[in-house]
Amino acid sequence: MSVLAIVPAYNEAGTIADVVSETRAYVDKVVVIDDASTDDTAETAREVADGVVSLPKNMGVGGAVHTGYLVGTREHFDVVVQIDGDGQHDPADIPRLLAKVVEEDADMVIGSRFLNDSYKEYSLVRRAGIRFFTWEVNALSDLNITDVTSGFRAYTTELLADLSRPENSHWALEQTLEASRKGYKIVEISTPMPPETDGSQFDLGTFLKYPPRMLKTTLKVLLFR
Template sequence: MHFMKDMADNSHKLNIPTASRVLVIVPAYNEAGTVGRVVAEIKGVFSGLEILVVDDGSVDGTAAEARSAGARVVELPFNLGIGGAVQTGYRYALEYGYDVAVQLDADGQHDPADLPRLVGPVAAGEADLAVGSRFLAPNGYRAPFTRRAGMLLLSLAVSLLTGHRFFDTTSGYRAAGARVIEMFAAHYPADYPEPESLVAVRRRGLKVVEVPVGMRSRQAGFSSITPWRSVYYIVKVLLAVFVSALRGREEAEDEWERRRIPFDCCR
């Protein structure tokens, strides 16, 4: 754990190389009440960031809010779920050649002030994926006991399978470098994607670091995880995590990417 503390202490010194292009992916499903503020906050952190709100088939004007706050918006024709929405952002990042892609929730629970800490190690090439961990922060996140127990179980399973100690495997606040962007653009789990995708990244032999981040309570809306669902969540994710470990190192080439004709000039 000590190396993470070092990272936290040094975070103010981390410079983001000016050549890197950073995209912040904000998946949003019916978050009209908060998305505008979140976009504005991200803009306030540093000016060079480009923000892509992926509107996952919202019916409450989320896209309009995001647009008027100055974000780029991709509107999905219908609700795909968090995995499909986030993957859209990674595909955008790949297509437009971004060096770093950060995912940040639209409900306001991820503090944009932590962005430099997450982007830093990835932009500097020290890590392929930086995960914002809620449990590493000093006066960190207090979840209900049952949820903490579930999260502990998940981190134990993921840590065991990857041979790397993970504290917060369910965090949806993370920064990905070019190799992870490419990987997630090709394959990304549909629901509850975070723990499973961590296993996949580690199995590719890529480097993951956990960075302490603060976690605010959501400003509007409800968590999608109810008690019964969380049981399903744990079982599904554990299964997915184990299956993911069974998969070969090299996954079959993606059918879609193979057939696709890129419109960009450079690839």
């Protein structure tokens, strides 16, 4: 089984080298998707990664990971692992993600922070948001997952080739719902995931913008996919 790891990174110069070198131990190739970072992320990544795709402008996490999926499908890997460049995901958990693909024929494996105590370290607002999105996806599909917003995942490229281009926001909800409705097997494993201490993107403004954007994404999947 050939495995590509993709690492979305936006201004992660401080962590990207460690993430890449630790990830390399578990996969065949590591490609960093530099989302038009304004710091030294791209330069640092070029020293350690097997490949770096530098996007011409900032596309957001959805655009960055979708670029990585294209690398995986075009280079004919069997599986793509997605791991954040900020160090919140532990590369040592990658073998357990891959084991689900091999042993249980899963097409998507999600690393969940709700199957261990990590979630308790997140703010109540953030926890409520994640729980709500997860509830929504479970209600609209036959899934019973716990952490739909997790960015620590493994996929077969067969599934990735069948996914539509995601919105830049709510990519996780969108792709999970779409894959489930298309009949792919989606499972979770427990992965510790401490919250970002170095400035989170989540503030009250982000939280307020979520409901309308999420409704749009959900309706799109339900009506057109």
